[in-house]
Amino acid sequence: MSGGQPARLVVVSNRVPNPRASQPQAGGLAVALSGALRRRGGLWFGWDGKLSPGPVNRPRVERHGNIDYATLPLSRQDYDDYYLGFANEVIWPVCHFNLGAMDYRRSYAEGYRRVNRLFADALTPLLEGDELIWVHDYHLIPLARELRERGVRQPIGFFLHIPFPSHELLRALPGYRSLLEDLCRYDLLGFQTEADRHAFEDCARQGIGALGETDGVLRHRDHRLRTGVYPVGVDINELTDLAGRTVEAPRVRRLVQGLGERDLIVGVDRLDYSKGLPQRFRAFENLLQDYPHRRGHTVFMQIASPSRTSIVEYDELRQRLEGLSGHINGTYADLDWVPMHYLNKTFARGSLMGLYRAARVGLVTPLRDGMNLVAKEFVATQNPENPGVLVLSELAGAAAELDAAVQVNPYDIDAIAAGLNEALAMPLPERRRRHARMMEVLRRGSILEWERRYLRDLAEP
Missing domain, CATH: 3.40.50.2000 (Glycogen Phosphorylase B;)
Structure with a gap:
């Protein structure tokens, strides 16, 4: 905070809606986030839904009302590996209890990390030093780690809109410990239900040895992580x-x-x-x-x-x-x-x-x-x-x-x-x-x- 004014809000999500679209977004996540930003103003960063011939690391920034929309296209390879591959053929089925639909490939995992690095590279220059950074959903789990490695020290929160699986289910996902480590780099993790929060804390304890300090607070290595339950509502x-x-x-x-x-x-x-x-x-x-x-x-x-x-x-x-x-x-x-x-x-x-x-x-x-x-x-x-x-x-x-x-x-x-x-x-x-x-x-x-x-x-x- 500075001068008694609320910190600038930076929202990061996989998709950012087109602010010039004539029809409002039908998706629950888009509706929820657009409302939060309209009320506070700030920056909305993410993928614009378009494909480019190659990687683009400089976002296009457009201001509409009190919101700056900063968006990047994805290359076809990044779209296939990061979005269709790891996010939707690996994480999504595991979190929805459907291991039979999981199709893990190492190239998917590499693409997932690659796009999160790309997003961190593009977002960091847009930060002014006095923000609350609110990252959304399973596409962007590694983003806090990447931002921290680039010197970002602002509070970074993560909200998971989908269920969190039990430890036994999560273990089926190759590299699941790295994802747990990534989640433990945030300052606040938000979940839809108490069952989801409990499942994460159990996975963090069993999978990477996180320690519970008090109810809703974990410590992993030298980082203190808070967790909470925040059911998304409607207007x-x-x-x-x-x-x-x-x-x-x-x-x-x-x-x-x-x-x-x-x-x-x-x-x-x-x-x-x-x-x-x-x-x-x-x-x-x-x-x-x-x-x-x-x-x-x-x-x-x-x-x-x-x-x-x-x-x-x-x-x-x-x-x-x-x-x-x-x-x-x-x-x-x-x-x-x-x-x-x-x-x-x-x-x-x-x-x-x-x-x-x-x-x-x-x-x-x-x-x-x-x-x-x-x-x-x-x-x-x-x-x-x-x-x-x-x-x-x-x-x-x-x-x-x-x-x-x-x-x-x-x-x-x-x-x-x-x-x-x-x-x-x-x-x-x-x-x-x-x-x-x-x-x-x-x-x-x-x-x-x-x-x-x-x-x-x-x-x-």
Whole structure:
């Protein structure tokens, strides 16, 4: 701090959104970080989403409002090794309990280190000496080490948006001790849930001999590391306003009119194997099979935004979902009723909020998730006088807070089908009661509170 003014905020994330884009970002991380920077001002540094013929180490800086956007392109080799390779074919599957999807190659690990060095080289000259540096997510675990080696002494915090695996799972990742060493170079590590924080501390003790000083404080070699739990929230006022406006938009109104008296179940996810989409589709089929009174009266709309299309597993998942959707419609559809609507495309955030508002049930059943802001957005956008019901995976981070949702095991398709039937049959007084309980949770843990708590703790010596 200097002169009583808050320290300048520097946010570092793998992707930085285009500040000139006409549509707001749909991703939870982008929405959360853009809000924090708008409120405080500062610098947002990272990859611009573009590819270049070769490495570029001088970022392009653009100022929009009170935010400086400093971005770099990646070379094709760096993109393949760092992003597609190590981040998304090694770290992602391990952290989501899917070792069978891990594809480790030494070239991936080298590319991951190489890009983190590149980012540190490009970021260091932009620092002015009086900042809070807030690094986000699994792509950038080594960044604190690299910045420290370049003489950066400002407080550096790290927030992990995805789950942290147990020691037994993490040991399957070659070089996992180096990643633990890297994490111990930060000043503050933030996690979505207490379970994730506990898993990290256990890994740090067993894997690299870190010592616990007090609750939430570890010491590794000569460095003191604090850990904390900071569940990411949502901006309730913004979402309520957006849902109220967009539910009357022509696209959403046409949907509602087309439904008539039918109940809408909605799911919105990135196309990813961690989201439990095949199990979800099969559970909806079981709903129609085991609860025949739902036939003709229920529609399931699943939006799955394209993701990581260069990875084979994602293309195979898309084809599998298309097959399941076609099978369900081929088996159960009638002349005036198509039960399954599967859309493999991206929609503007406003349209999604209106869709949530129009739905009777929000179906959020990831096999594993750090938080899942769709669950919180669904709750926040409901009409409190006639709210829809959230059916939520107990393996999502949000389940630790939203205990008034209908919680299900995402691997148990019969349980999901039963949960859907329970949600569709739930009387209005109980829907209101559950919704009010969850809204109270969202108000206490808003996106503003997440930002305030984390940055307050990072600023403490």
